[in-house]
Amino acid sequence: xxxxxxxxxxxxxxxxxxxxxxxxxxxxxxxxxxxxxxxxxxxxxxxxxxxxxxxxxxxxxxxxxxxxxxxxxxxxxxxxxxxxxxxxxxxxxxxxxxxxxxxxxxxxxxxxxxxxxxxxxxxxxxxxxxxxxxxxxxxxxxxxxxxxxxxxxxxxxxxxxxxxxxxxxxxxxxxxxxxxxxxxxxxxxxxxxxxxxxxxxxxxxxxxxxxxxxxxxxxxxxxxxxxxxxxxxxxxxxxxxxxxxxxxxxxxxxxxxxxxxxxxxxxxxxxxxxxxxxxxxxxxxxxxxxxxxxxxxxxxxxxxxxxxxxxxxxxxxxxxxxxxxxxxxxxxxxxxxx
Amino acid sequence: xxxxxxxxxxxxxxxxxxxxxxxxxxxxxxxxxxxxxxxxxxxxxxxxxxxxxxxxxxxxxxxxxxxxxxxxxxxxxxxxxxxxxxxxxxxxxxxxxxxxxxxxxxxxxxxxxxxxxxxxxxxxxxxxxxxxxxxxxxxxxxxxxxxxxxxxxxxxxxxxxxxxxxxxxxxxxxxxxxxxxxxxxxxxxxxxxxxxxxxxxxxxxxxxxxxxxxxxxxxxxxxxxxxxxxxxxxxxxxxxxxxxxxxxxxxxxxxxxxxxxxxxxxxxxxxxxxxxxxxxxxxxxxxxxxxxxxxxxxxxxxxxxxxxxxxxxxxxxxxxxxxxxxxxxxxxxxxxxx
DNA sequence: TTGAAAGCGGTACCAG
DNA sequence: CTGGTACCGCTTTCAA
Numbered sequence: 001x002x003x004x005x006x007x008x009x010x011x012x013x014x015x016x017x018x019x020x021x022x023x024x025x026x027x028x029x030x031x032x033x034x035x036x037x038x039x040x041x042x043x044x045x046x047x048x049x050x051x052x053x054x055x056x057x058x059x060x061x062x063x064x065x066x067x068x069x070x071x072x073x074x075x076x077x078x079x080x081x082x083x084x085x086x087x088x089x090x091x092x093x094x095x096x097x098x099x100x101x102x103x104x105x106x107x108x109x110x111x112x113x114x115x116x117x118x119x120x121x122x123x124x125x126x127x128x129x130x131x132x133x134x135x136x137x138x139x140x141x142x143x144x145x146x147x148x149x150x151x152x153x154x155x156x157x158x159x160x161x162x163x164x165x166x167x168x169x170x171x172x173x174x175x176x177x178x179x180x181x182x183x184x185x186x187x188x189x190x191x192x193x194x195x196x197x198x199x200x201x202x203x204x205x206x207x208x209x210x211x212x213x214x215x216x217x218x219x220x221x222x223x224x225x226x227x228x229x230x231x232x233x234x235x236x237x238x239x240x241x242x243x244x245x246x247x248x249x250x251x252x253x254x255x256x257x258x259x260x261x262x263x264x265x266x267x268x269x270x271x272x273x274x275x276x277x278x279x280x281x282x283x284x285x286x287x288x289x290x291x292x293x294x295x296x297x298x299x300x301x302x303x304x305x306x307x308x309x310x311x312x313x314x315x316x317x318x319x320x321x322x323x324x325x326x327x328x329x330x331x332x333x334x335x336x337x338x
Numbered sequence: 339x340x341x342x343x344x345x346x347x348x349x350x351x352x353x354x355x356x357x358x359x360x361x362x363x364x365x366x367x368x369x370x371x372x373x374x375x376x377x378x379x380x381x382x383x384x385x386x387x388x389x390x391x392x393x394x395x396x397x398x399x400x401x402x403x404x405x406x407x408x409x410x411x412x413x414x415x416x417x418x419x420x421x422x423x424x425x426x427x428x429x430x431x432x433x434x435x436x437x438x439x440x441x442x443x444x445x446x447x448x449x450x451x452x453x454x455x456x457x458x459x460x461x462x463x464x465x466x467x468x469x470x471x472x473x474x475x476x477x478x479x480x481x482x483x484x485x486x487x488x489x490x491x492x493x494x495x496x497x498x499x500x501x502x503x504x505x506x507x508x509x510x511x512x513x514x515x516x517x518x519x520x521x522x523x524x525x526x527x528x529x530x531x532x533x534x535x536x537x538x539x540x541x542x543x544x545x546x547x548x549x550x551x552x553x554x555x556x557x558x559x560x561x562x563x564x565x566x567x568x569x570x571x572x573x574x575x576x577x578x579x580x581x582x583x584x585x586x587x588x589x590x591x592x593x594x595x596x597x598x599x600x601x602x603x604x605x606x607x608x609x610x611x612x613x614x615x616x617x618x619x620x621x622x623x624x625x626x627x628x629x630x631x632x633x634x635x636x637x638x639x640x641x642x643x644x645x646x647x648x649x650x651x652x653x654x655x656x657x658x659x660x661x662x663x664x665x666x667x668x669x670x671x672x673x674x675x676x
Numbered sequence: 677t678t679g680a681a682a683g684c685g686g687t688a689c690c691a692g
Numbered sequence: 693c694t695g696g697t698a699c700c701g702c703t704t705t706c707a708a
Contacts, residue, residue, distance in 0.1 A: 001476070004701065005702095013678075015701090015702075015703095016678080017679075020678090022702095025704085026678090029677060029678090044450070046450035046452075048392065048702070049391070050388040050389070050700085051701035051702045051703090052701080052702055053684090054392055054685065054700090054701080054703090055683080056684085056704090057703095059388065075413070077416065078412050085435055094434055094448065095435045096434055097432075097433045097434070099420060101424075109384070112339070113384045113385060113387045114388060115387045222622075284560075341684090352696070353686075353687090353697095354687075354689095354696075355694060356686095357686065357687060361687080363688080366693075385685080388686090389687090389700090391700090392685080392686075392687090392699095392701060
């Protein structure tokens with residue numbers, strides 16, 4: 001492999017000049033620059049990452065911590081991950097993949113050994129033990145999620161509270177008064193996954209503000225779970241005219257069960273999904289949905305990390321406003337039912 | 339951050355001794371070792387990854403290339419990825435995550451800049467352009483999959499041909515003579531994804547060897563696609579008594595459509611799935627399945643990469659034998675139907 | 677606008 | 693069994 005010295009020799013300049021051509025950190029005459037670039041191309045020179053990291057204290061690598069567990073929504077995780085990788089590349093960074101099960105030790109390992117410049121952590125829980133560890137690191141970190149105490153750490157996420165409010169507002173606008181939330185599985189709540197809690201909060205507040213009659217119910221994403229959930233909804237909120245479904249895995253089954261019980265969507269019951277747009281579009285019926293913008297959130301996390309690395313100012317908590325797109329699964333409440 | 343020199347000073351030894359304590363590459367007296375380890379612990383010393391890479395020409399990082407496209411089965415991809423990360427950690431390596439869309443350039447970038455010791459590449463196609471690039475790298479690579487010409491590259495995967503044969507053998511043993519293959523979507527075949535082709539080959543050969551009456555049909559994993567596929571199967575192979583489903587996304591819908599058409603599984607029709615065990619177990623009915631051992635394959639890929647790095651001998655192509663587990667979705671053919 | 681050279685923090689060879 | 697030290701390849705300060 002060619003080194004910077006080989007390039008310097010071939011171009012008839014000093015190694016430092018080659019380095020400056022590469023980094024652009026000082027003016028170089030056009031002539032010199034061209035000679036150097038020609039030599040680089042000819043020799044197929046690629047700077048040695050380790051050497052660079054050693055000399056510059058910059059690795060150009062971001063750590064990404066993903067949950068390994070599969071009770072959490074895998075496709076969404078994957079969307080976040082690919083978004084982070086893609087965004088990182090546009091910022092000239094690569095991504096080191098860590099799994100959550102290494103816990104605090106994994107974070108400390110890659111940080112202390114200077115493998116990464118910053119860390120992006122997914123699947124953050126209410127009182128995540130990893131957060132105190134992150135605070136002690138010399139590298140900055142960005143959470144995707146929102147823990148109980150985000151002090152000293154930067155967080156980005158969808159504004160799930162607003163998302164719930166948005167869903168309710170849409171339904172209320174269409175005249176719906178009785179609305180049920182079909183939530184994630186109990187395990188998700190139990191774990192202290194904050195997006196679930198935040199959505200619930202927004203739902204409750206929104207319900208009160210709009211004067212709606214609502215109920216909420218977790219939902220195990222299998223056939224029996226969905227049936228049980230819908231049965232409870234019908235029992236506790238008779239005459240329900242709309243559902244907000246914050247449970248991707250269960251979504252398709254909810255639609256099927258509604259159909260099985262003889263209810264047409266949206267004629268008999270409206271459904272607002274909370275999910276990535278492609279999921280909403282790939283249902284039997286295109287669903288009105290509040291988008292989970294995994295791509296945007298991942299991109300924002302990376303952009304935020306870059307700001308931190310550059311010492312640029314950053315919001316401590318950045319919650320993206322939700323967008324609701326009306327598709328085929330919601331309709332105004334029929335006058336007779338109002 | 340403490341350096342090796344700080345540790346050496348604190349322990350009253352030379353830096354090289356500290357290095358040797360860390361690497362175990364030469365005998366150290368118990369006394370010295372303890373003093374050094376105490377100093378390491380006290381100072382919270384962690385070797386600088388870049389410095390280490392520079393001096394040793396070893397990064398202890400593996401590149402993992404995953405498909406970014408989502409027409410491919412996301413949960414399985416994720417299983418492979420987490421298996422690779424987990425296995426890498428047991429070998430004291432970390433994983434750099436690359437997406438397939440960077441193509442050849444991405445591979446060359448991380449290899450030429452010495453960011454990784456070896457590469458693991460998923461979603462390999464028949465005539466994958468990346469393969470020639472991999473051959474030129476100084477780092478070894480392991481493919482998960484099997485291209486047309488694997489010369490010079492090590493490949494690991496499930497033996498999909500044998501998997502198909504195994505599924506048919508199981509059904510034939512139970513007296514089934516008319517069997518249809520519900521395959522992946524046409525797009526998967528079109529792309530030259532070899533696992534699909536290999537399964538098809540195995541199915542065709544197995545069918546001939548067992549003297550079965552069979553047909554094969556790709557299947558778009560949505561409601562209409564599944565319906566159309568099953569309709570074609572019924573039309574072209576009337577009296578079909580068993581299905582082999584090599585399409586995870588479609589699996590649940592296949593079962594539901596069978597039920598909708600009044601056929602009970604396994605009483606009226608047997609179903610063998612080809613999927614990870616957890617998918618087979620999470621269906622309404624636990625399915626007899628040929629396992630896609632993502633964890634094993636990922637682990638094997640990593641172990642193989644380690645062998646290559648150590649200069650130990652390795653099989654060029656390693657195809658894991660399939661295992662079929664009988665669960666509730668297959669039954670002997672009823673005598674009356676035979 | 678460019679060059680010289682001192683590190684960055686380890687590794688591993690050469691000595692003893 | 694241990695120490696001294698020349699690198700590994702690049703960045704960046706100091707000089708010119």
